[in-house]
Amino acid sequence: MARLFLTVATLVTLVAMFVFAITKGTRNEVSIAPDSEAVAGDSLQIQSIHDIGEWEFLTLSDEELVDTTASRLLGSDRQLTRIYYGTLRLGVDMGKLSPGALRLTGDTLHVTLPPVGLLDDDFIDETRTKSFHEKGSWDEASRSALYQRAKRQMRSRCLTARNMEIARQNAIDEVSQLFHTLGYNYVKVEFQP
Amino acid sequence: MNREAKVDKLVSTVKKCSRLYTTEYKIHKIITHEDELKLKGSILGFDYDFDLPAGSRSIAIPIDATVKGYIDFGSFSDANVTFDGERVEITLPDPKVELTSTRVNHEEVQRYVALLRSDFSDAELTRYEKEGRASILQSVPSLKIAERSRQSASRLLLPLLRQLDLGDNITITFRKDFDERSLSNPTN
Numbered sequence: 451m452a453r454l455f456l457t458v459a460t461l462v463t464l465v466a467m468f469v470f471a472i473t474k475g476t477r478n479e480v481s482i483a484p485d486s487e488a489v490a491g492d493s494l495q496i497q498s499i500h501d502i503g504e505w506e507f508l509t510l511s512d513e514e515l516v517d518t519t520a521s522r523l524l525g526s527d528r529q530l531t532r533i534y535y536g537t538l539r540l541g542v543d544m545g546k547l548s549p550g551a552l553r554l555t556g557d558t559l560h561v562t563l564p565p566v567g568l569l570d571d572d573f574i575d576e577t578r579t580k581s582f583h584e585k586g587s588w589d590e591a592s593r594s595a596l597y598q599r600a601k602r603q604m605r606s607r608c609l610t611a612r613n614m615e616i617a618r619q620n621a622i623d624e625v626s627q628l629f630h631t632l633g634y635n636y637v638k639v640e641f642q643p
Numbered sequence: 644m645n646r647e648a649k650v651d652k653l654v655s656t657v658k659k660c661s662r663l664y665t666t667e668y669k670i671h672k673i674i675t676h677e678d679e680l681k682l683k684g685s686i687l688g689f690d691y692d693f694d695l696p697a698g699s700r701s702i703a704i705p706i707d708a709t710v711k712g713y714i715d716f717g718s719f720s721d722a723n724v725t726f727d728g729e730r731v732e733i734t735l736p737d738p739k740v741e742l743t744s745t746r747v748n749h750e751e752v753q754r755y756v757a758l759l760r761s762d763f764s765d766a767e768l769t770r771y772e773k774e775g776r777a778s779i780l781q782s783v784p785s786l787k788i789a790e791r792s793r794q795s796a797s798r799l800l801l802p803l804l805r806q807l808d809l810g811d812n813i814t815i816t817f818r819k820d821f822d823e824r825s826l827s828n829p830t831n
Binding site for chain 1: 655656657658659660661662663664665666667668669670671672706707708709711713716719720721723724726731733742743744745746747749750752762764765766768769772773775776779782786791795798799803804806807808809
């Protein structure tokens, strides 16, 4: 008898709660969603500090669209397309300056600079990369291969004979101007072979 | 749009300049991200919020960055040089700082993706990497790179200029009211 009473009482309570919830307009909700934590990281580690002497005379800002596809046995192909950004800097490495680089002959200052070239082979800003299209899942090795392809494309597009010549001519203009400012009216700028 | 048409739109820009990079910092940073799959809601006025089992993801992305300090000779003019008899004083333009490259160390990326979750998408990864980049740029002024650039510039230029007939009569100075935080100019 007591058991029957307890069951009825429980049912009545549940019904009452249900009616209360409906009449008071209580909303019943359910959601499944990822709860993100902001990107975090340890403080910066300085791995090395160096004195350098890279004199830049031409800046080439480049962006390259690079993609890769892979076939699947079943279903459609996978595809990954990214846009990489890089800045190639052409100039002279003053660390390669010869001891007699500055030579005064009469009233003419002869300046012999190291050859013009790419100052730093690390020129891609990979953390600026845009993800343009992704179909399927890709591993880190694939992204590394895309980076290398982007680098080759940028070198090929930017390291042209014409750009090297523009950098050389600008080096002549800028170095001449600098020494004119220091009081040398006749300046001849040449490059090491 | 075919591929050639897309590539044609990505035009490189060419700019003449005269910048002397005098110091280089190699920096390493690991950025991390984690998230949980949560079951949230309310029923009969009672709120609930708990993590679903096998619903977590986490990733650690190592980044290497190169930051360089430079003197911009594009703004160098007669105003930077003072002649006083035999003596010549050169006041170099204020040093600046630039983030010249960043690279994700793909071989050392660590990730954990639980059973109920999809893998990190490429768009998510590039977003985390951009946030890491912003964090590096924020830290640049505290590294005092510009101050070191001044010293490096003097060490580089003085021996060179002393090859001239002016000899030891050349001195190199910088603007006196130098403030690292205001002068650091990380770009890109």
